[in-house]
Amino acid sequence: MKKGRPGTGPRKRTARSGYVEGATHLTRGLRIVHEDEAILVIDKPAGMLTAGLGGPGDDSAFAALKSHVREQARKRGTKLWIVHRLDREASGLLVFAKTETAYEHLKEEFRSKKAHRLYAAAVEGEFGGSGPASTGTVQSFLWEDSRGIMHSIDSPTQLRDTPARGSAPMPAVTHYRVRKTAHGRSLINVRLETGRKNQIRVHMQHIGRPIVGDRRYGASTDPLGRVCLHACELGFTHPQTRHPVRYSSLPPDEFTKLLGRGTGDAMAPATASVVPASTKVTSWDEVAGWYDQLLEDRGSDHYEQVILPGVMHLLAPKSGHRVLDIACGQGILARRLVKAGATCVGVDSSPRLIARAKELGEDGCEFHVGDARELGSLGLAGEFDSAACVMALMNIEPMAPVVNASAALLKPGGVFVCVILHPAFRSPGRTSWHFEGAPAPRPTRGMERGPSRSRPPSEERIARRVDAYLSPDASKIVMNPGEAAHGKPEVVTMTYHRAIQDYVRTLADAGLHLTALEEWVSNRSSQPGPRAVEENRARREIPMFLALRAVRARPFA
Incomplete structure (x- = not known):
């Protein structure tokens, strides 16, 4: 392999573990797979830290690479930047940046999940089900204890107190x-959607399928004297050329030998659409009465005046159309669709809301209790002209099974519409109202309901503060804050933050082509007061909801 500038098209470097053609061999089996003016890609052996504490005795990959770069440049003070890490016990590909510009570019690639990372692992136990080509998804919340060991739980509410070390559980x-x-063993490929420690x-x-040799996380055998996990593919956009590059390192042959004869194919891309049995439903059944009263009895002005009219416009239902209403609640949208001449099938995980939907339902409405991520198992006969998921997709994790199953149920040319809180401006815990031009007044959580009591100067401006956007996150939403404040148990659901590109990518992966993206503002107005004009201006400028419409691709003639 030649060093120097990367090519202008997608490139792939392949290395058999134990030898990398043309690579530079450094200490303890560390190998440089590719190096140019901006990046350095290595194949790290098991048992070596990605980065240590520095100083004498630091035998990490980072320390060895810093020495290598200094020798190449023949000057002290030459810098190297850590972009991501591999566990000490794992082996495989890592990229380091040689300039600050390259570092910022690559960090953004990894943070926004554009970088491609594929792993190979040998695990204890055999997988049943659909055979060697079976796929699966594991979704949970991870937290770290005081010893630095990670733990997996199905819901953050299982952990009553914040762990002694680290932050709260993360999805x-x-x-x-x-x-x-x-x-008694399996060879798998693994792809990360998030990047938590030891994930x-x-x-x-x-x-129940611990990695062979991983005594720390439940393995009962260690035949190779190492954790059998290897980062076998790494791809990203090159920070200098802006062209995609991909590097690969075949996992050690010993992984496959653990399973007996035959090499298998460890390099195929990993895909997944199966929802594991351990995945929990984020159900609104506990707050069904409150939700029904909010929308049905009292009415929600946002729902009635903004969301429903917008959804009906995007769906454009016609007489005879068959529509699937995902997370239908008590069937408000379904009933409106029937009045427009369509028939509607509603699905919701809350038995109480479905019971209410049936009670209020009209001819042409049909309702089922079911998990939105398992639509295919509900026996919904026939195809649909359109499907809608209104103010719910942000509360479902993972969302890909919902979108994939919806696409499968649509006719070619069928429409899928979803509405969510705008992830850029209205993400709980990540965005907030912010005042400029005067000392900060009292918190403005009630801004949507009317003017603040404090009297600001006329030059004060209201803006929306965004503290984070691209990284995924989960937030606990207390559905009964008033009752909880008076000592009653909290009723909790979860909302999951994702960037807009994550929604668009999920639609595209399901074969749904985006045809419309709309941003809807609140239509509320403040009561007369010193802040009313500025509050109303901010409402009209900063959208509250994001609506997406996508169409299932038609087959080629």
Whole structure:
């Protein structure tokens, strides 16, 4: 392999573990796979830290690479930037940046999940179900204890107190594909949707398939004297050329030998669409009465005046159309669709809301209790002209099974519409109202309901503060804050933040082509007061909801 500038098209470097053609061999089996003016890609051996504490005795990959770069440049003070890490116990590909510009570019690639990372692992136990090509998804929340060990739980509400070390539980999603199963072990490929500490290792333990050799996370055997996890593919947009590059390192042959004869195919891309049995439903059944009263009895002005008219416009239902209403609640949209001449099938995970929907339903409405991520298992006969998921997709994790199943149920040319809180401006815990031009007044949580009592100067401006956007997150939503404040138990649901590009990518992966993106503002107005004009201006400028419409691709003639 030649060093120097990367090519202008997609490139792939392949290395057999134990030898990399043309690579520079450094200490303890560390190998440089590619190096140019901006980046340095390495194949790290198991047992080596990605980065240590520095100083004498630091035998990490980072320390060895810093020495290498200094020798190449023949000057002290030459810098190197850590972009991401591999566990000490794992082996495989890592990229480091040689300039600050390259570092910022690559960090953004990884933070926004544009970077491609594929792992190979040998795990204890055999996978049943659909055979060697089976796929699966593990979704849970990970938290770290005081010893630095990660733990997996199905819901953050299972952990009553914040862990002694680290932050609160964070959502984690791992996809896997089974490549080979034999002799009580399996060889799998793994793709991360999130990048938590020890994520693959703890998720394999979570489903009862610990990685061979991983005693820390439940393994009972260690035949190779190492954790059998290898980062086998790494791809990203090159920070200098802006062209895609991809590097690969075949996993050690010993992984496959653990399963007996045959090499298998460890390099196929990992895909997943199966929802594991351990995945919990984020159900609104506990707050069904409150939700029904909010929308049905009292009415919600946002729902009635903004969301429903917008959804009806995007769906454009016609007489005879068959519509699927996903997370239908008590059937408000379904009834409106029937009045427009369509028939509607509603699905919701809350038995109480479905019971209410049936009570209020009209001819042409049909309702089912079911998990939106398992639509295919509900026996919904026939195809649909359109499907809608209104103010619910942000509360469902993972969302890909919902979108994939919806696409499968649509006719070619069928329409899928979803509405969510705008992830850029209205994400709970990440965005807030902000005042400029005067000392900060009291918090403005009640801004949507009317003017603040404080009297600001006329030059004060109201803006929406955004503290984070691209990284995924989960927030606990207390559905009964008033009752909880008076000592009653909290009723909690979860909302999941995702960037707009994540929604668009999920639609595209399901074969749904985006045809409309609309941003809807609140139509509320403040009561007369010193802040009313500015509050109303801010409402009209900063959208509250994001609506997406996509169409299922028609087959080629």
